[in-house]
Amino acid sequence: MRRLEQVFLANEPRVELRVFPGTEDLALAAAAEFFARARTAVAQRGRFIIALPGGATPNRFYALLAGWRRAGTGRIPWAKIHVFWGDERLVPPGHVDSNFRAVNEALLVQVPIPQANVHRIRTEGRSPAGAAALYEQEVRTFFRLPVGRFPRFDLVVLGLGADGHTASLFPGSEALLEDTRLVVAPLVAKLGTHRITFTLPVFNNARTIMFLVSGGQKAETLARALHGGGGSDALPARLVRPRDGTLLWLVDRAAARRLRNASLGQAAPEARRLNPGRT
Numbered sequence: 053m054r055r056l057e058q059v060f061l062a063n064e065p066r067v068e069l070r071v072f073p074g075t076e077d078l079a080l081a082a083a084a085e086f087f088a089r090a091r092t093a094v095a096q097r098g099r100f101i102i103a104l105p106g107g108a109t110p111n112r113f114y115a116l117l118a119g120w121r122r123a124g125t126g127r128i129p130w131a132k133i134h135v136f137w138g139d140e141r142l143v144p145p146g147h148v149d150s151n152f153r154a155v156n157e158a159l160l161v162q163v164p165i166p167q168a169n170v171h172r173i174r175t176e177g178r179s180p181a182g183a184a185a186l187y188e189q190e191v192r193t194f195f196r197l198p199v200g201r202f203p204r205f206d207l208v209v210l211g212l213g214a215d216g217h218t219a220s221l222f223p224g225s226e227a228l229l230e231d232t233r234l235v236v237a238p239l240v241a242k243l244g245t246h247r248i249t250f251t252l253p254v255f256n257n258a259r260t261i262m263f264l265v266s267g268g269q270k271a272e273t274l275a276r277a278l279h280g281g282g283g284s285d286a287l288p289a290r291l292v293r294p295r296d297g298t299l300l301w302l303v304d305r306a307a308a309r310r311l312r313n314a315s316l317g318q319a320a321p322e323a324r325r326l327n328p329g330r331t
Contacts, residue, residue: 067293070300071308072302073305075266080116082110082262083116085300090133102133104209107154109211110264113264131165137151137152138249138250138255139219139248140249142248184236184248204258208255211264213289216273222240224286227251237249256293270307271310274311278311
């Protein structure tokens with residue numbers, strides 16, 4: 053088996069790009085990263101604190117994590133994992149568009165994680181600003197943050213929209229300028245609704261940020277996010293740059309077709325060993 057090719061972007065030693073033949077290998081690599089970083093965080097700090105996205109791209113990643121648990125492989129320390137969400141829609145938790153529901157159904161209800169470790173964004177019965185303020189207070193309380201400090205997530209998982217948005221940080225949003233609050237509720241004009249989202253300083257304070265990107269419709273945007281040009285400075289995803297952490301891009305071949313010097317690899321060997329459905 054070939055080892056996964058790793059491409060480090062020029063002049064950014066802590067930004068790493070990995071390209072995979074398809075979404076299955078991408079999901080395997082993401083699950084292996086989760087597994088390894090969870091065990092390291094628990095061994096070093098006693099817990100693993102993560103922020104997860106909704107959307108379609110991470111579904112297979114979640115399914116693999118849940119499948120490892122059912123198969124008795126992986127030994128992920130779920131009792132010491134705390135789950136937050138990077139953003140949420142203004143819908144009830146059982147709504148089909150809820151990011152909480154997406155992660156909960158694909159992963160959380162299938163693993164032995166204590167309910168006290170699940171920190172969802174509570175939007176029901178609240179204004180957008182009220183929901184954002186409540187979640188900020190929960191985050192500050194959990195991390196015991198003094199004023200002016202930002203949480204330190206062990207892992208933040210993000211996606212990339214075709215317009216360059218990530219979480220609910222959209223191009224042109226005033227939320228991109230926020231530098232004091234942890235959570236905001238910007239109006240997304242193109243959608244005609246508010247969203248709840250962490251701010252850039254929160255994401256950029258993470259130990260590791262892992263983007264998952266698949267599909268040819270993302271190719272042009274991904275190239276702009278990584279290489280610049282074509283108004284790329286306006287892309288919210290390009291503003292995600294951890295100040296003291298690692299930025300990891302896991303992308304499939306279709307999404308990478310416009311990238312320069314992107315080597316194609318296979319899923320990491322440790323992922324294949326952990327996945328009972330692959331040989």
